[in-house]
Structures are given as structure tokens and as C-alpha cells.
Amino acid sequence: MGAENTASLRKASNYEMVLTSLCSGAIAGALAKSSIAPLDRTKINFQISSEVYTTKKAWRFLVQTFQKEGFIALWRGNSATMARIVPYAAIQFTAHEQWKRVLKIDYTMNSPAKQLLAGSLAGITSQSLTYPLDLARARMAVTPKDEYASLQQVFVKIYRNEGLITFYRGYVPTIIGVIPYAGVSFYTYDTLKRLYKENIHDTNKPGAFASLMFGAAAGICGQTSSYPLDIVRRRMQTDVCFRYKTILGTLDYIHRNEGLRGFYKGLSMNWIKGPIAVGISFATYDSIKEFLRVYIIGHSS
Structure with a gap:
């Protein structure tokens, strides 16, 4: 569609913006997480153990998993990841747009505090609505295949053996961690896009490669700012011996040992x-959202 036709398109309604954001976020999240699933499983395995992490040991874990359980095992727990990440990413991206609308944040981003707040609120919204799926995915990633054969079995076993409240074990450190993570991630991405437009290329939409880099x-x-709390939540999520009961107790245990x-x-x-994951996620989201709004619905963003 030509530039003049694009310019003549009327603004999409909020309903259409929500719908396209949900679709774009779901696809972006699924693609991004699937691309790094083996590395994600490896990371979680070390996060929940006292074994010292090294690149060599991480590689050995990947090789041993492949040799003992097969290639597909490298994606063990990814079905639970998809069950979580599709609604999570859809809600997060959509919530971010809506929070920016509520907080009246424009493209100039003249209020960094509001921009950070919008990202943090988007993270809190999506994490709160999908947290039990995150816990189930973590359990599947670190247990033998015969312990949890399916996502449904994870929920049934946890409910029967540990109780309903277990589905939100580690929720508090997760929410504390998602505040800087989501806030910093969205703020950094939007800021880099604005700087690109102002100083490098005067266009509303940077190219796919630029979006990937941003x-x-x-x-x-985002991940560096919140990583210690990610360790805490993984320990609490996968703890079946009730060793990590509180945030402070978990922090103390990790520090001492x-x-x-x-x-x-x-x-x-x-x-x-x-x-890799965040780059793919943001770039895919922007590309699909633009395609849906301009070429399918026929409206401008």
C-alpha cells in the first residue's frame, strides 16, 4: 500500500487496537520463546540447584539431555511455555498499549516516569493473570518426563499433593521482579525507536533489523535489572521440600550457601x-500489528 494511501487511513478504534495487539502479541511470544526453549530449560536447571554455573556445564547438560532423552526433550516443558506465553505475551503487549493510553503517554515520551510505569503495569497485569501456567512450565522443565507427562497432570498432581495455594508460590518475588523488568524493557525499546526516528531515519516504523536490535x-x-528475583521465584516455584518458604528466607539461603x-x-x-527472545518478540509484534492494522483492517495505528 502506497504512502499516500497509508496516510489517508483513519485511526483504528480502540477495539480494533486491542484485537490486533492480542493477535500480534500471541504470535510474537510463541515464536520468541520457542526459539530459545532449550537454553531456557538449561538456565532453569541451574537456577534451582546449588551447582556452580559454567558455560561448559550448561553445554554438557544440553548434550546429556539429547543423548539420554532425545532431541525433542530439549523442548520439554515448551507445551506449558506455549500455554502460558501465548496469553501472557498477548495480554502484556495489549496492556502496555492500554496503560499508555490511560496514562496519556504520547510518542514524544516527555514523561519517562510514566513510560516506566506503563511497562511495569503491563508486566504486573500479564504475570498476575497467567502465573499458574508459569509455575507449571517450570516444574515440567526440571523434572523427569515420567513425573509429569502432560500439562494437565502437573495441575492435577500439584493440586492433590500440595494444595491450591501452591499455584501462586513465588508470586510475590515474580511481581517484584517484573516491575523493573517490564518497565525497563518497554522503556528501552520505545526510547530507542524514538531516538532512531529523531536522529537516524525519519520514519514512524523502523525496519525489522533495527527493531530486532532495539x-x-x-x-x-530488563533481565539484568531483575535477575536475582528471577532466581528466587524459580527456587520457590520448583521447591517440593518446602525449603524456600519466603523471599527473605530464600535470599538468605542462597547467600549463605x-x-x-x-x-x-x-x-x-x-x-x-x-x-534473541526479546528482540524477536518486539520485532515480530510490531511487524504483525502493523500488517493487521494497515493491510487487513485498513486503518492506521
């Missing part, structure tokens, strides 16, 4: 997989 930078900044390094175990892997 998303990668957002992923690094593993030192400060324990809070950043697996972070170097996150610097590999995080930028």
Missing part, C-alpha cells in the same frame, strides 16, 4: 537467549 538491547537491560554469585547464576546464558 528489542535485544531492551532484553539485556552460594554467595553473591548464586544470585546471578545463569545470567550469562540470559545475555545470549534474552536478547
